[in-house]
Amino acid sequence: AQSVAQPEDQVNVAEGNPLTVKCTYSVSGNPYLFWYVQYPNRGLQFLLKYITGDNLVKGSYGFEAEFNKSQTSFHLKKPSALVSDSALYFCAVREGSSASKIIFGSGTRLSIRP
């Protein structure tokens, strides 16, 4: 069965510093990996995805993520954090190319201090 782990409940970063939000996954087939962001009392907004191709994926709002097959990781990164990046971030995985269910990690709360 597929699963996703986000080992950090919270990440605190000063504005202007680089940030990393960690994610590891487990699937038996090819992984389809996603990052979403959630603001309070709102649905999820898509940030980026890895399906195939380049291991470094660039997404919305200056975020990027690196797919590492050997480490089964898909960490989210941003070179310079903004206070407005403060939110709840979810890593998610779908196994294979079928329209199968997407499983979410536990979420990481990102807090950017001015």
Added chain:
Amino acid sequence: GAVVSQHPSWVICKSGTSVKIECRSLDFQATTMFWYRQFPKQSLMLMATSNEGSKATYEQGVEKDKFLINHASLTLSTLTVTSAHPEDSSFYICSAQEQGYLNTEAFFGQGTRLTVV
């Protein structure tokens, strides 16, 4: 980008009544829609997968008679919480997968905050 509209955004109901939540894909056709439940400060728990024209597939532990799902068209899925109780109070979120585009991300509604009193 693709838009998923969820209605209502919040609802308060009395114990024992039923509540219907709608999930619409506004600018695309969704063969598959997913219903999630989110508790405060927790992740999204998949409740069921809804396929147009067929019965929904429920996750283990989710009562299908309590959480009725209907996906009658390619743009609309509904979740009805029957005989609601305070423990059903939660944030419910739907997502939709665009028909024929299996490599894309799922698009999410804005969520429905249900409070049962």
